[in-house]
Amino acid sequence: AQSVTQPDIHITVSEGASLELRCNYSYGATPYLFWYVQSPGQGLQLLLKYFSGDTLVQGIKGFEAEFKRSQSSFNLRKPSVHWSDAAEYFCAVGVDYSGGSNYKLTFGKGTLLTVNP
């Protein structure tokens, strides 16, 4: 069965510092990969996604992620963190369930990001 591992439960960075959030997945086929952000009391917002093609994907709010098939990873990066980036970040893998283009999401446990001034 598919699974998603986010090894870091909580990360603290200083404002302006670079950020990398780790995500590893286990899935027997080519995955669809996603990063979502959840601010306190809010729903989930899609940051970026990977379906195919270029393994470096750009997202909203200055985030990017790189798909590395050999490492089964899809790490999220940002060169300079802003205080407003403090939130919980979820990595997810899309699993095909109908043999077509339909898929459902399996989420990692999330990484809580704290940004120090």
Added chain:
Amino acid sequence: SAVISQKPSRDICQRGTSLTIQCQVDSQVTMMFWYRQQPGQSLTLIATANQGSEATYESGFVIDKFPISRPNLTFSTLTVSNMSPEDSSIYLCSVDDRGNGYTFGSGTRLTVV
């Protein structure tokens, strides 16, 4: 992108009662998904709702506890039945945004006392 309206946004309910959560999408979608996020936890898929057929439930979730309706292509409801404090969670609906990833509603924060 699709816009999802979910309500209520929060509720406090007595144990043994039921709560129905509504999810309205501003465009027609084939599949709608219901998730549960327990306190401090990740999201777990409850069921997939396809218009015109019974919902498909994930392991550990049953229709008697979480009945789902899907009367048309823009609307779905999830009922949490015979609630206990363990049902205290955030419940979210989600749709596939025309192949652009999944969009989520803002969630329903349920507290059972």
